Amino acid sequence: MTHTIFIDGEAGTTGLEIRQRLDGRGDLQFISLGDERRKDAAARRDAMNAADAVILCLPDAAAIEAVAMIDNPKTRVIDASTAFRTAEGWTYGFAEMDHGQRAAIGRATRVSNPGCYPTGFIGLMRPLIMAGLVPADWPVSVNAVSGYSGGGKAMIAEFEASDRPQPFRAYGLSLMHKHVPEMTRHAGLSRDVLFAPAVGNYRQGMLVEVSLHLAALPGMPTLEVVHSVLSDAYAGSRFVEVVSLEATEAMTGLDPEGLNGTNRMRLHVFGDRRGGQARLVALLDNLGKGASGAAVQNLNIMLGLDEGTALT
């Protein structure tokens, strides 16, 4: 059976990566508008209503407009923007976040693809909060560094055009980053997370880190307990791996580009087993499991296919 797919925003950073991952798949047929018509509202409306599945790779405002154009009840949507990640009627497209989430994605007509930073943060924290190791109202901070492709075409042009690009830039300094509601909600927290992002002068890949004073938590969990809760949560997972404590203890550094080109995420629990502190670090490709890879995984699930089709 062939499914008809329309990628709105196909010429953008996320759209291009999705298209590359889907190229050569005989089970899919694409509606493509070409450069002249890709922003023509009428052409986009027709394309969306003719498709079995639409993947929106647009800025938030354009994604909201696009969804309003769909009147075919059979058209299913995956939105890569931030617009619907905490919206009523949308299913959050992070298959590994809970038992049952994959099946919910499979049934959904509207799926919001998670943000890149939230994928790392929720991946690290949700199991610990659900297990009661971290109380829902705990004050949690998250630091992260992303490659500049995280900022789309505009940021890529900024970094690649400049003779002397900044090596590193802290941003989100007002603490009002657009990912805060999504991270807070889907991690299961009741208090807004404090998010400190940064962008580095490299194209792609990211580290997302939560530091915890384990000895200050109500149950004073050990590093081993934290590790075992995370390992249990992702046991058998194809794309999310929890690195063994032996392996993390042997590491002296972590490369943010280490999973580029894949749909995988690796979770690390760093710290001294005798100490009362932990650095939890997620490694992922912002354009892989953080965006385009996750969108393809969600599409596979929605079409009833093996979720790993065309993904590494």
Ligand SMILES: NC(=O)C1=CN([C@@H]2O[C@H](COP(=O)(O)OP(=O)(O)OC[C@H]3O[C@@H](n4cnc5c(N)ncnc54)[C@H](OP(=O)(O)O)[C@@H]3O)[C@@H](O)[C@H]2O)C=CC1
């Ligand atoms: N980059 C990343 O790592 C991630 C991005 N996302 C999200 O994915 C979405 C797309 O981001 P990204 O690919 O990085 O952004 P880009 O800016 O690289 O691409 C966006 C594309 O949308 C096109 N576009 C803008 N407005 C319209 C419109 N009204 N109609 C049709 N096309 C339009 C742009 O056209 P033009 O080429 O003319 O500018 C561009 O091709 C965003 O919501 C972003 O937040 C999510 C996770 C990670």
Ligand SMILES: CC(=O)N[C@@H](CCC(=O)OP(=O)(O)O)C(=O)O
């Ligand atoms: C480096 C950089 O600028 N990154 C982007 C996030 C990229 C991303 O995840 O976009 P979504 O909002 O669609 O999830 C930012 O901080 O706004």
